[in-house]
Amino acid sequence: MVKITLPDGSVKEFQGPVTALEVAESIGSRLAKAAVGAKVDGALSDLSTRIEHDAAVAIVTEKTRDGEADPDALYLCRHSAAHVMAEAIQRIVPGAQLVYGPPLENGFYYDIAFPEDRPLREGDFEAIEAEMTAIVKEDRAFTRYEMPAGEGMAKLESEGSKYKLDNAQRAIDAGSDELSWYATGEPGTDWEDLCRGPHVPSTGRIGAIKVMSLASSYWHGDENSDRLTRVYGTAFFNKKDLDAHLHALEEAKKRDHRVLGKQLDLFHIDDEVGQGLILWTPRGSIIRKELQDWIGGELRKMGYTDVFCPHIGKLGLYKTSGHFPYYQDSQFVPVMERQFIEQVSEEGCSCGDLSNMMRAGDIDGYLLKPMNCPHHIKIYASRPRSYRDLPIRLSEFGTVYRWEQSGELNGLTRVRCFTVDDAHLFCREDQVADEVMGCLSLVKIALDTLGLTDFRVRVGLRDPDSSKYVGDPAVWDRAEQACRDAAASLGGKVTEEPGEAAFYGPKIDFVVKDVIGREWQLGTVQVDYNLPERFGLEYVGSDNKTHRPVMIHRAPFGSMERFVGVLIEHFAGAFPLWLAPEQVRVLPVSEKSNDYAQALCDKLVARGVRATVDLHNDRVQAKIKHAAGMKIPYSAIVGPRDEEAGEVNVRAFGIKDALGSMPVDDFVDAIADEIACKGSERLTERFETAGV
RNA sequence: GCCGCUGUAGCUCAGUGGUAGAGCGCACCCUUGGUAAGGGUGAGGUCGCGGGUUCAAAUCCCGCCAGCGGCUCCA
Numbered sequence: 124m125v126k127i128t129l130p131d132g133s134v135k136e137f138q139g140p141v142t143a144l145e146v147a148e149s150i151g152s153r154l155a156k157a158a159v160g161a162k163v164d165g166a167l168s169d170l171s172t173r174i175e176h177d178a179a180v181a182i183v184t185e186k187t188r189d190g191e192a193d194p195d196a197l198y199l200c201r202h203s204a205a206h207v208m209a210e211a212i213q214r215i216v217p218g219a220q221l222v223y224g225p226p227l228e229n230g231f232y233y234d235i236a237f238p239e240d241r242p243l244r245e246g247d248f249e250a251i252e253a254e255m256t257a258i259v260k261e262d263r264a265f266t267r268y269e270m271p272a273g274e275g276m277a278k279l280e281s282e283g284s285k286y287k288l289d290n291a292q293r294a295i296d297a298g299s300d301e302l303s304w305y306a307t308g309e310p311g312t313d314w315e316d317l318c319r320g321p322h323v324p325s326t327g328r329i330g331a332i333k334v335m336s337l338a339s340s341y342w343h344g345d346e347n348s349d350r351l352t353r354v355y356g357t358a359f360f361n362k363k364d365l366d367a368h369l370h371a372l373e374e375a376k377k378r379d380h381r382v383l384g385k386q387l388d389l390f391h392i393d394d395e396v397g398q399g400l401i402l403w404t405p406r407g408s409i410i411r412k413e414l415q416d417w418i419g420g421e422l423r424k425m426g427y428t429d430v431f432c433p434h435i436g437k438l439g440l441y442k443t444s445g446h447f448p449y450y451q452d453s454q455f456v457p458v459m460e461r462q463f464i465e466q467v468s469e470e471g472c473s474c475g476d477l478s479n480m481m482r483a484g485d486i487d488g489y490l491l492k493p494m495n496c497p498h499h500i501k502i503y504a505s506r507p508r509s510y511r512d513l514p515i516r517l518s519e520f521g522t523v524y525r526w527e528q529s530g531e532l533n534g535l536t537r538v539r540c541f542t543v544d545d546a547h548l549f550c551r552e553d554q555v556a557d558e559v560m561g562c563l564s565l566v567k568i569a570l571d572t573l574g575l576t577d578f579r580v581r582v583g584l585r586d587p588d589s590s591k592y593v594g595d596p597a598v599w600d601r602a603e604q605a606c607r608d609a610a611a612s613l614g615g616k617v618t619e620e621p622g623e624a625a626f627y628g629p630k631i632d633f634v635v636k637d638v639i640g641r642e643w644q645l646g647t648v649q650v651d652y653n654l655p656e657r658f659g660l661e662y663v664g665s666d667n668k669t670h671r672p673v674m675i676h677r678a679p680f681g682s683m684e685r686f687v688g689v690l691i692e693h694f695a696g697a698f699p700l701w702l703a704p705e706q707v708r709v710l711p712v713s714e715k716s717n718d719y720a721q722a723l724c725d726k727l728v729a730r731g732v733r734a735t736v737d738l739h740n741d742r743v744q745a746k747i748k749h750a751a752g753m754k755i756p757y758s759a760i761v762g763p764r765d766e767e768a769g770e771v772n773v774r775a776f777g778i779k780d781a782l783g784s785m786p787v788d789d790f791v792d793a794i795a796d797e798i799a800c801k802g803s804e805r806l807t808e809r810f811e812t813a814g815v
Numbered sequence: 816g817c818c819g820c821u822g823u824a825g826c827u828c829a830g831u832g833g834u835a836g837a838g839c840g841c842a843c844c845c846u847u848g849g850u851a852a853g854g855g856u857g858a859g860g861u862c863g864c865g866g867g868u869u870c871a872a873a874u875c876c877c878g879c880c881a882g883c884g885g886c887u888c889c890a
Contacts, residue, residue, distance in 0.1 A: 338818060338884065340818085627890075740846085
């Protein structure tokens, strides 16, 4: 007797072992037809899985009860689609060796080792999709069979795929005593793959399938290991959902900060200047400067003091800090003194020798600073400090340079020169908790004001297996605990990630996603017991003895470049009034109103508003379209009627109809007010409340 | 750095070996028009860069540079 508990709590009894499909059939034939898998005691399973003992069973169908696509069903669909794609690819490219093909949030991929003389190209996609469609049409059942570990390994051995052997070995090492295969059809005759499952019942259940892109990857993610080709695809139960997904991708592209950066003239990257080096155009500079001025004002209120430092420092500084030579690969090559180069050259030093000296750190010169902390530390250390002076909070919009790999560079979000809204706090150990909390609240204020509420907090801990970290493990433990406690006190989504720490200490990061789902680290707070040690920092305590201060690194935005990039996408380019590069555009209805329009614009500018007049010889319809294209928050339309009444007709971006008319002075006041309060009171609301 | 794709006017893109194209933008002219594109004329291009094949290359081949998607990396 097997007792099956269904999601609604009801219990069904069966004489003996039963499959999930039979359970579904016992409930209703329509459910059985719609079923693509099952959850047995919470574990996603094949519909054909035999349930031997009492269990809680939920039948997985394409859609949940409220009509939404079921994520478990999509998982099955995509995992199965990966098999179909692999079979199609192996038909087209004989000798392609399968490695690993998991489902993803929006699709799936399969890592495949292609023969050297037959790489996969995008031109193959059409043929692959045609094969896949054919396989789907054949509606072959996914058939699972199992073998004991030893027998299974022997089978793989004879087939000769080192990748599948490796997968199997890993499964065995993880405790499996048997291996499972899925044949797409009949075991022994049809295509099959070593796979843990589960799958949809048959290929026909995969409704719509598309090969998306190619990338290279490394076996086990190890760059010294085999290079594989990763083929990305996606699948849905029907074409409509696939089309909706593709459409959403197109829409996301439109709010990509690189696209909007061009369209709205916010920044420029120029080959002749260099990759990953951002040129801020006047419009983009306004956004950055507004953010800097705003956060700078908050810092002054919180007891920070500004400092300024050069962009370079002697190598010795970075040897002390630990940045050089350990992180050479991500630094620009040092700027060496002419005299030094000439001297080693005279001594017969070759380029290779010089390179080796550099690697060993056995050279002199200057480094473009990869971080601001060493300079700030030297300001702290420039005079004796008393415990009464602490905490000392030194802030600077400090520009740093990092040699990112060329394939990593990405618009504003990954660059080689960026400005950190940086500060370093030097405090007593007993002040650390308060200071960390102060930093976190600042990050919260910043993100809340901008409406960036969809972030996760990541506590970056050290990777116990890595040797890249400096400092005493006991000190690390203390700092990690301080970060955990502080992050927990925020009350939001917190994840702990070993290996994400800075080399000098653990950190708390605020991580957001961009329009295509990639995560970027923005604000960060890092507790550091190590650099004060390395630089021998001190203060005199109330006991008249010297003590070591603790340092906190923090940047609420992270990098101005990345932050603005994320903000562009967050607002889809339609910035709130206080940040908008062009806040008001005055649109005269015809040339007859140009003077009146100009006078209005002058009034706005005199109040500090970023306003312009559109004096083009266009009809007002076209001027409205152009203003909308630049996502200007407010348009002020003026014609003879307005001039006579001393009024202005107001339009707001994103609102189809005009808001209405108001006296010129009221409009100027309203705009100035909305800017001053950073949008917490909006001009549009006045019209709504007035019922216009 | 690795694999694939892409690179043509300021922008978005068409152009498969035979005289360099369109729309938008820009300039000028007509129009003086009241809420998401009035009409006309014109300027603007070493077709990413360098080699090669060819009578002839934007187009085919090789190398490089840059961008995009991933991988790896990310103090």
